[in-house]
Amino acid sequence: MSESGITMKASDLQRYKSLLLAKRDLLLAEFDTRIVAPPASVPEGDLLDQARADAEADLQISLRQSDNEILREIEGALVRMNRGTFGECEVCKKPLSKARLEAVPWTRVCRECKEQSA
Numbered sequence: 001m002s003e004s005g006i007t008m009k010a011s012d013l014q015r016y017k018s019l020l021l022a023k024r025d026l027l028l029a030e031f032d033t034r035i036v037a038p039p040a041s042v043p044e045g046d047l048l049d050q051a052r053a054d055a056e057a058d059l060q061i062s063l064r065q066s067d068n069e070i071l072r073e074i075e076g077a078l079v080r081m082n083r084g085t086f087g088e089c090e091v092c093k094k095p096l097s098k099a100r101l102e103a104v105p106w107t108r109v110c111r112e113c114k115e116q117s118a
């Protein structure tokens, strides 16, 4: 077995791919629910309630943005799979740990590089 480059087993790759696709489906399903869901009812309330409702709406928006970001990352990961560069840190080029890929299969950088850029 060669130590150079990405030597990921096809079975592992397949598993990460199904993780990515499952997560993508989940996110897309969530988008759908949010679109059809009626707006959160605001009890005829005081300004405090109104402020809280506003804050929740903001939170929803920011959540949606991060979901969008994850969706983009997932698409990117699928592209990298086709190119054969999936599982490699974009910065230091080292293979990503299995544990990291299990948790966030769409990640592009290893934890060390992520922490340095944060």
Ligand SMILES: [Zn+2]
Binding pocket: 089, 090, 091, 092, 093, 094, 109, 110, 111, 112, 113, 114
């Ligand atoms: Zn790295």
